[in-house]
Amino acid sequence: MKAEIIAVGTELLLGQIVNTNAQAISQKLAELGIDVYFQTVVGDNAARLRQAIEIGRSRADLLLFTGGLGPTQDDLTKDVLADYLNRKLILHEPSMKTIEELFTSRGMAMVESNRRQALMIEGSEALHNATGLAVGNALKADGTLYMLLPGPPKEMKPMLEGPGQEWLRSMLGDEKPLFSRLLKFAGIGESNLEAKLLDLIDGQHDPTIAPYAKEGEVSIRVSTKAANAEEANAKIDATVDLIRARVGEHLYAQEDIPIEEQIVKLLRRSRRRLASAESISGGLFAELVTNVPGSSGEFAGGVVTYTNAMKNKLLGIPMSQLEGPDAPGAISESTAKLMAENVRLIADADFGVSLTGVAGPAEAEGKPVGLVYFAIAEKGKETVVHTATLSGGRSIIRLRAVKAAMYRLWQALKE
Incomplete structure (x- = not known):
């Protein structure tokens, strides 16, 4: 399954906040064996968001949105996607009740626009928001999967880890999850490490070998899709043995630690x-x-x-x-x-x-x-x-x- 992450929010384009959601979502999708081929950031503009949906749908099986589910007029994600799919927005009563109870408990009058957070696309499954008010959406339409998550990380992550992950698993069918192991190296530069492993990298198929580098550290991620951890470890171990034979004197850990x-x-x-x-x-x-x-x-x-x-x-x-x-x-x-x-x-x-x-x-x-x-x-x-x-x-x-x-x-x- 191929996925595209679409982060919605002009503040992301202006650099006012960092898009940490994309990292968390990519990691979770990788665990599930879902390949992320594209990440898109689009501002709070209906025409451009619709264009991002059209492009994403042409190249991915799953479009996963973050942001744009709030109460204000620039929170457009549900509105634009519903219009694109020619579906109505309907009220999710349990979410509406939660919103009303919150305002009542605080002795405050509820602004009508807050009802927008309880709206969901017709035919979608509600994803419970354990730490906020905006209900998430998950649906399948015309062969494409759509998931809508809140923008704030404190709301997005619990929703993704909980009901979002459960829904995705139910959609995967026979798709095998991805297993990875990170190899950490010291005392060798990225180019030198790659040169010693170039034939393995060029000839890779399964498992895959991907080098990474940041200042003072070099890493290699060995990944494979398998039915279970035992099968994955057998495949990864064989590749790690080949790598160790070449550069074992620099391999200090098989986990992500400095x-x-x-x-x-x-x-x-x-x-x-x-x-x-x-x-x-x-x-x-x-x-x-x-x-x-x-x-x-x-x-x-x-x-x-x-x-x-x-x-x-x-x-x-x-x-x-x-x-x-x-x-x-x-x-x-x-x-x-x-x-x-x-x-x-x-x-x-x-x-x-x-x-x-x-x-x-x-x-x-x-x-x-x-x-x-x-x-x-x-x-x-x-x-x-x-x-x-x-x-x-x-x-x-x-x-x-x-x-x-x-x-x-x-x-x-x-x-």
Whole structure:
């Protein structure tokens, strides 16, 4: 089954609100095995909405609307669709009763326009609104399915998850649901990952392989339609094994979690603790780790030592290491090593992580923008220092540096 989502509201076109409904609806339809091929946003204009319906009907089996079910004159969705289908709008008495009772309980006179929220298209099934007043509609006409949901997410989501989902399932027949697994990668860029898997991606059929990327993370979604989870997992596992054989050293999770969450899980499992010393990243490493719920048991603490004086005072880095004509400087492998080792000892932790480098906008200590050193000091083992040359603006370099350090820490924990 092919679906098109039609979001109605001029405020969406003006950028006054973000269309989060489309994301929630797409995810739910994917779970049901319904393919979303198009998403349309149209303003509160009857002619343009009718045109969107005509176009959508020509290319989709299901048109799912959000917005335009309210009491005002610019809430046109039901009116336009009813006119397009040559059907009447009728009053849904249970919804009307709920509206009247609400106004009575508040001691307010009901404005007549509120009756519009209880109207439904003739021949449609009412979708109960558990958190608002506007009744939803679901119907099949001339071979096309139509579902009308409210615009406010707090009303739309419960309606979709409840009666909306039940109605859609009843319309699916033998349609198989979609099962997906998200693979999360670190320490490799999107283009490099794709290059290593290009033949698998080009030759995909079932399961399908789709790469995704956002700053600091790369993901692959493996999807298949199957009668049940057992059948789906067997198909997905076979594809994941092929991917792991190519890039398994970068595959840190088979669920949608950031690498810092996986790091906390591994620390917890091995009953070890972590501390950090940051310069270039300004505390971003510690922030991301402590964003993971319950990480206080695994993260001993961190320090941000931006100046040489603070590196000396808090971490005990000798000034002769940091300054002087023959000094390695704050931005060096040896300083990164000392920062990681010393913060681990100070915090009595099992791991110490350090980051130092140049985020820009200008060079520092004669070192170019993007040069980063980060070290992993592990109790009982020799400290390992890594060097990276990163591109991007100041904030991007900092984030990429932190994610690179986390990848190396994950490797150490995994081993």
